[in-house]
Amino acid sequence: MDTKRYELNVQLAQMLKGGVIMDVTNVDQAKIAEEAGAVAVMALERVPADIRKDGGVARMSDPSMIAAIKKSVTIPVMAKARIGHFVEAQILEALRIDYIDESEVLTPADEECHIDKTKFSIPFVCGARNLGEALRRIAEGAAMIRTKGEAGTGNVVEAVRHMRTMNREIRQLAQMPVEEVTGFAKNNGLPYELALKVKELGRLPVVNFAAGGIATPADAALMMQLGCDGVFVGSGIFKSADPALRARAIVKATAYFNDPQKVLEASMNLGEAMPGLEISQIPPEQILAGRGW
Amino acid sequence: MSLRLVGNKHSVIGVLDLQGGVHEHLEHLERLGVAYKRVKQADDFTDLAGLIIPGGESSCLSRLLNIFEIKNVLLEAHRRGMKIWGTCAGAILLAMNVVDEAPCLGLINITIERNGFGSQLDSFVSEALIPAVSPESIPLTFIRAPKIIDAGADVNVLLKIDDYIAAAENESILVTVFHPELTGCLALHRYFALKCGLKLADDSRNYIDPLWKISSWTKYAGIA
Numbered sequence: 089m090d091t092k093r094y095e096l097n098v099q100l101a102q103m104l105k106g107g108v109i110m111d112v113t114n115v116d117q118a119k120i121a122e123e124a125g126a127v128a129v130m131a132l133e134r135v136p137a138d139i140r141k142d143g144g145v146a147r148m149s150d151p152s153m154i155a156a157i158k159k160s161v162t163i164p165v166m167a168k169a170r171i172g173h174f175v176e177a178q179i180l181e182a183l184r185i186d187y188i189d190e191s192e193v194l195t196p197a198d199e200e201c202h203i204d205k206t207k208f209s210i211p212f213v214c215g216a217r218n219l220g221e222a223l224r225r226i227a228e229g230a231a232m233i234r235t236k237g238e239a240g241t242g243n244v245v246e247a248v249r250h251m252r253t254m255n256r257e258i259r260q261l262a263q264m265p266v267e268e269v270t271g272f273a274k275n276n277g278l279p280y281e282l283a284l285k286v287k288e289l290g291r292l293p294v295v296n297f298a299a300g301g302i303a304t305p306a307d308a309a310l311m312m313q314l315g316c317d318g319v320f321v322g323s324g325i326f327k328s329a330d331p332a333l334r335a336r337a338i339v340k341a342t343a344y345f346n347d348p349q350k351v352l353e354a355s356m357n358l359g360e361a362m363p364g365l366e367i368s369q370i371p372p373e374q375i376l377a378g379r380g381w
Numbered sequence: 382m383s384l385r386l387v388g389n390k391h392s393v394i395g396v397l398d399l400q401g402g403v404h405e406h407l408e409h410l411e412r413l414g415v416a417y418k419r420v421k422q423a424d425d426f427t428d429l430a431g432l433i434i435p436g437g438e439s440s441c442l443s444r445l446l447n448i449f450e451i452k453n454v455l456l457e458a459h460r461r462g463m464k465i466w467g468t469c470a471g472a473i474l475l476a477m478n479v480v481d482e483a484p485c486l487g488l489i490n491i492t493i494e495r496n497g498f499g500s501q502l503d504s505f506v507s508e509a510l511i512p513a514v515s516p517e518s519i520p521l522t523f524i525r526a527p528k529i530i531d532a533g534a535d536v537n538v539l540l541k542i543d544d545y546i547a548a549a550e551n552e553s554i555l556v557t558v559f560h561p562e563l564t565g566c567l568a569l570h571r572y573f574a575l576k577c578g579l580k581l582a583d584d585s586r587n588y589i590d591p592l593w594k595i596s597s598w599t600k601y602a603g604i605a
């Protein structure tokens with residue numbers, strides 16, 4: 089990927105700022121998401137809550153299903169490849185979707201290497217729990233970052249933890265004298281040049297969305313107030329009682345995240361949210377955020 | 382640098398702050414030295430000489446305009462003289478005709494096709510000379526851009542490329558399907574500020590600012 093192509097990919101993510109990206113599993117859901125004001129859809133066969141329930145190996149979705157969704161909407165279409173599975177990524181690039189999510193929600197294909205994203209023209213978004221993880225993915229060519237959170241739980245606590253961790257590390261970096269950056273980069277696994285960049289900018293050099301556990305308009309507004317640039321909602325919409333209503337409400341609350349009156353309006357009469365999972369009740373081997381490094 | 386016009390009535394340019402490339406436009410207006418603000422609530426429209434509707438997703442923006450009744454406030458401000466510039470998704474919202482869709486604001490007699498080039502893999506950069514806007518050729522960034530495929534007799538075409546129109550205007554509306562705010566080009570922002578009746582010093586940096594960087598927008602989108 090040349091520099092210009094990479095910049096265009098970062099800039100597409102910039103155009104998604106302040107928006108909501110929704111997981112959809114079929115054409116009908118994609119249309120509901122677009123109609124509700126989603127800025128993009130993530131096409132996948134099973135939402136994370138079902139992947140969690142079903143167990144087994146979760147892979148890239150059937151390309152014909154992704155193609156059908158791509159045909160049915162005009163907003164950008166994203167799809168997930170397994171961590172390290174560069175052939176799934178090649179297939180998704182050949183399918184000419186708009187963005188690939190190299191995602192811990194799917195079962196990793198490689199426990200040592202993430203995809204060398206610089207080899208692709210298509211943009212990638214990757215999950216991160218902290219600044220080091222975010223910058224390692226950017227060094228590999230990711231054009232957008234999202235918190236990992238804990239997908240499929242309807243529990244926002246991990247997304248909050250990851251966002252706060254990133255913000256804390258960015259603030260530390262921004263304030264330290266430059267001679268301390270080398271040690272900080274070494275101890276936290278930060279690529280040095282990117283660490284200097286973050287220090288200069290006081291934030292990530294690419295768009296950073298929140299993901300993993302967002303289930304209500306208040307969750308979305310919380311993540312926005314914590315400084316993320318937009319939100320992914322996975323199981324939170326189509327596992328709730330009234331997906332269309334909830335989708336619209338989360339779009340409203342994300343746009344007006346710092347206006348409690350409007351978030352209040354958005355929160356009324358939505359019906360049941362998706363069932364939530366307490367993180368401590370999840371067996372350690374089923375924690376998705378631990379996949380990738 | 383040009384004169385800052387803070388305080389004068391109707392001398393502010395607003396950027397519609399619902400979704401999309403808001404920070405990038407704020408950054409360019411700051412560079413140009415005009416008074417600017419984010420526009421999100423009905424009250425925000427009162428002192429605007431002009432409004433920029435940024436790139437983003439037009440389906441999201443049109444829904445948000447409708448649900449919080451910003452649309453009528455915006456149209457009322459336009460009737461009393463506020464100029465509007467739409468980039469990319471903003472151009473779609475301003476068009477009178479949108480292929481296969483209902484128009485949103487319908488303020489300029491053009492026909493526009495959403496996502497006219499294909500997927501993100503078809504996004505591209507190029508450059509062109511727009512004599513009315515800048516004496517030199519300017520960089521153009523197209524991201525999942527729409528195509529203006531037709532314009533009425535009352536529309537002044539500013540830039541035509543191959544089979545589509547990339548920039549056009551009428552008396553009160555400016556549309557570009559590309560993104561000057563994603564380049565160091567200030568020429569369109571300058572052109573729009575003049576269209577809004579603002580006065581600017583003639584400074585060469587008001588066409589292309591060599592100090593602009595790809596990450597310049599981040600200054601306006603800090604962490605919490």
